[in-house]
Amino acid sequence: MTKTASEKAQDQSSERLAASLFAEVLIADQLSRNLISRALPRGMQISHFSVLNLLAHVNEERTPAQLAGAFHVTRGAMTNTLSRLEWAGHVHVRPDWDDARRKFVSISPAGRAARDAAIASFMPLIGEVVRDIGSDRVRIALPVLRELRLRLEGDGDQSR
Numbered sequence: 001m002t003k004t005a006s007e008k009a010q011d012q013s014s015e016r017l018a019a020s021l022f023a024e025v026l027i028a029d030q031l032s033r034n035l036i037s038r039a040l041p042r043g044m045q046i047s048h049f050s051v052l053n054l055l056a057h058v059n060e061e062r063t064p065a066q067l068a069g070a071f072h073v074t075r076g077a078m079t080n081t082l083s084r085l086e087w088a089g090h091v092h093v094r095p096d097w098d099d100a101r102r103k104f105v106s107i108s109p110a111g112r113a114a115r116d117a118a119i120a121s122f123m124p125l126i127g128e129v130v131r132d133i134g135s136d137r138v139r140i141a142l143p144v145l146r147e148l149r150l151r152l153e154g155d156g157d158q159s160r
Helices: 005-039 046-058 064-071 075-087 109-133 135-158
Strands: 091-095 103-107
Touching (some): 005 109, 046 103, 109 135
């Protein structure tokens, strides 16, 4: 079935819109990573902050495998991140008392303080952006960004 000129134009318009959306997401990602990197304590990387932020948010222990799955990284990459966080005193890693092959990770008071300090340094800027854009417009954008994330997560799972 061949497409009409109107359908072809609509497809081209949708592709341009998709390209614009993706470009804005990539640029916002890069700029936000730069902002967060400058706010982090010396030696802390965004991957470290992300783990601390998740552990602080859920406020319960996670296994390294659960953390690796949450961030879509290999277990080896997560083990490296957790080793660095443990060395810095930002997380506690303990054995599973029922299964010695497993470990559990929790955020330490020092890790929570480091995470909170980082958030305190960049959150005023994020809050200002939300105020300037307007809460209603941000609320409208969130479902679109969430759906984009969920679809990209789904595509990533299929490629493994």
